[in-house]
Amino acid sequence: MNSNKDFFEQVHQVARLIPYGRVTTYGAIANYLSLKSAARMVGWAMNASHGVKPKVPAHRVVNRNGMLSGKANFETPTTMQELLEKEKIKVQNETVLDFEKIFWDPAKELNF
């Protein structure tokens, strides 16, 4: 019974806060939500983000290695990469280049 919104909505909310041209990791969001090691739950919530309004920039969320692990979960396997490239984010071999540079940590950027 969490007085707050559902777990999914929490993840969605954080994902929407990701700035343009930036990306974050499942673990970072999980840590921000105090789920810490439950990064899987973040990915799970992302899976539920389809059809959610406003739309959740799930393409800005990648795994710890900066790999587009969830690309296959999009409408097409290339959608995620396309969206990232539109944000000036360079993607190669299903991996975000300069990942450390554009990494956006909600726990740091956002003051909890």
Next chain:
DNA sequence: GTCATGACAAAGA
């Protein structure tokens, strides 16, 4: 109620 799975992460071999 238990069992299996999942867009991950960290530790061990």
Next chain:
DNA sequence: TTCTTTGCCATGA
């Protein structure tokens, strides 16, 4: 170094 195993918590059968 890479590959394998374990843990994490929620959802569905």
